[in-house]
Amino acid sequence: MxxxxxxxxxxxxxxxxxxxxxxxxxxxxxxxxxxxxxxxxxxxxxxxxxxxxxxxxxxxxxxxxxxxxxxxxxxxxxxxxxxxxxxxxxxxxxxxxxxxxxxxxxxxxxxxxxxxxxxxxxxxSFNLEVPVDDHERIEKVQEYVANYINADWIDSLTATSERSRRLSPPAFRYQLTELARKAGKRIVLPEGDEPRTVKAAAICAERGIATCVLLGNPAEINRVAASQGVELGAGIEIVDPEVVRESYVGRLVELRKNKGMTETVAREQLEDK
The missing domain is CATH 3.40.1390.20 (HprK N-terminal domain-like)
Structure with a gap:
């Protein structure tokens, strides 16, 4: 490990x-x-x-x-x-x-x-042991260790058991995480320059849960990431709405033409989102 x-x-x-x-x-x-x-x-x-x-x-x-x-x-x-x-x-x-x-x-x-x-x-002389009330760090250690334990071997230990399997909360979260990894989804996150959003995206990408798309000014997002000590590596994309907005106007007009959508209204709505 x-x-x-x-x-x-x-x-x-x-x-x-x-x-x-x-x-x-x-x-x-x-x-x-x-x-x-x-x-x-x-x-x-x-x-x-x-x-x-x-x-x-x-x-x-x-x-x-x-x-x-x-x-x-x-x-x-x-x-x-x-x-x-x-x-x-x-x-x-x-x-x-x-x-x-x-x-x-x-x-x-x-x-x-x-x-x-x-x-x-x-x-x-500071003791680096994990305090019993540091639940965030305890969970992080558990998740990290779990990533290096063979899941098939764990399953084999209870394969012949007739008792119904009940998942503990950590095991349930781990199962959801594994399902998300296998699904390979993309998550689009507005307000991509918010510190909490940047941190969440970095954690999500680091754990391989999904590919995160941060919407916002790339320079500002990178500045926020640097100030928070967060590394935006593989698994994170940054999309500047100011650059790509125009390419969505035609598609939005087409999808909502029955509701009287015009290019002007489409641009206004896209600027709000």
Whole structure:
């Protein structure tokens, strides 16, 4: 079974609990995933590449420049894993006020009294085991492992059993997923530049459930994907409505000619959809 880095991506709340940190802004602390840890000791221009989705940014609480830069990234759609402030310094009320809109995006911020060096030692002892209340990660591990277990072998274990088979909820979801894979359908997703839509399409394509077609501006969709740390690979198509809309006018007029459809009305309706 190949190694998967995503399976050890822990929640920001698990990090906060491990460090016994004081939560300054809860945000999406229960759902944000930490995929990397960056200690912000350099100047801002030399750290910008690390201000990415899933990154835990560790900085001294007396570095307001790092805090403001992280908030700017958050306001530009980058889902930073969390911001960890060390040293136990009180956050300036003016800085806190300045960052309110960034905090509203869901950026988790928590603070510890230890210095950055002591905090780094504490992070090294973090347990990567899956917490019992992290249901999303548990399901992801189960699905990943299931993909590498021979289904025919599993079926053979109960082939001679006379008892009726009852599917558990995870088994039922797995069965639906397998049926979707075999069907090989295409799913057209409007509002393709929405972060949730992009994430869902990436998961769907990664699992081979269906081919996803995202409707929207390709540049904007790719920007959103990059800010969310999502890779749009095979199994995902991007269609720009502005480019293909005209090719559907004639077909729409033909299908609804009995209802008085004209080219002008068809264009107006297609612009709305």
């Amino acid at each position: 190949p190694w998967s880095f995503d399976l050890i991506a822990t929640r920001a709340i698990d990090m906060a609990r491990h460090l016994n940190a004081t939560i300054i802004n809860e945000g999406d602390i229960n759902t944000r995933r930490v995929k990397s840890v960056t200690f912000c000791a350099r100047s801002i221009p030399h750290m910008l590449e690390h201000f990415r989705a899933g990154s835990l940014l560790v900085t001294s609480a007396d570095r307001p420049d790092v805090l403001v830069a992280a908030c700017l990234a958050a306001m530009n759609g980058v889902e930073i894993g969390a911001l960890l402030l060390t040293g136990g310094y009180e956050m300036d009320a003016r800085i806190s006020k300045l960052c309110e809109r960034a905090f509203a995006t869901g950026l988790p911020v928590f603070m510890v009294n230890t210095n950055t060096w002591q905090t780094s030692l504490s992070l090294q």
